[in-house]
Amino acid sequence: MLTGEPVPEQPSSVEHAPLSPEQLGEEAQSTPAEDPTPPDVAVDLSSAEADSPMDDAWHDQPQSVALSGDFDPVFGDAGHWSTDLRELQLSYDAAANSWQQTLQLPAGTYQYKVLVNGSWDENYGRFGVRDGANHELHLLSDSAVTFRFDYSSKDIATS
Structure with missing residues (x-):
């Protein structure tokens, strides 16, 4: 919490500590270092900002989300499932609480699924069904x- 008090003036010259502990006197060696945090500044980690809904949403998300399908017209053999x-790979957008990626695709028909955490262990097809039928995308012209x-x-939704 900030109190609005002015920041104390700093000395114009700062003395640096000697390079080795042996160069310090006995008193300096036994005195604990001062806490550099000013006494009027406190950090409250239990505030509402620290527990915002976006933070909670992120904790419920997987490590990664990717598309897998017959994207070989775009990426060659590397794009085939x-x-x-x-x-x-999709990127997480915390504000929208969704994973997103934009691809420039040539006209054609594509089938794909959504992979979670980089493997087929958790994948989603049409209507969000786990291990379900492939999603289909029909493009009449080259499109983003x-x-x-x-x-x-x-x-998944496409636009």
Whole structure:
């Protein structure tokens, strides 16, 4: 908590400690160092800001979320049902509480699933069903597509 009191003036010259403990006198060696925190400044970690809903939302999220599917027209063989392609990794957006990634995709039909924590152990298909049917995406023209995955509902939206 800040009290609004002025900051005390600092001495114009600062003496630096000697390079080795042996160069200190007995008194300096036995005196504990002063706490550098001014007495009128306190940090309250139990405040409402420390426990904001965004902090709680993050704790309920997986380590990583990625797309995996038949993205080989874009990424070649590396994009065919890959589990670790960097370009298919989604980023967590705390403000939206969702995982997102935008891809520039050529016209065509794509099938994909959402992988959680980098493996097929936890994956979601259509309607957020675990191990469910593949999502399908039909593009009539080359498009930038944003994928948004909501971990609480386990479903993905595209725009």
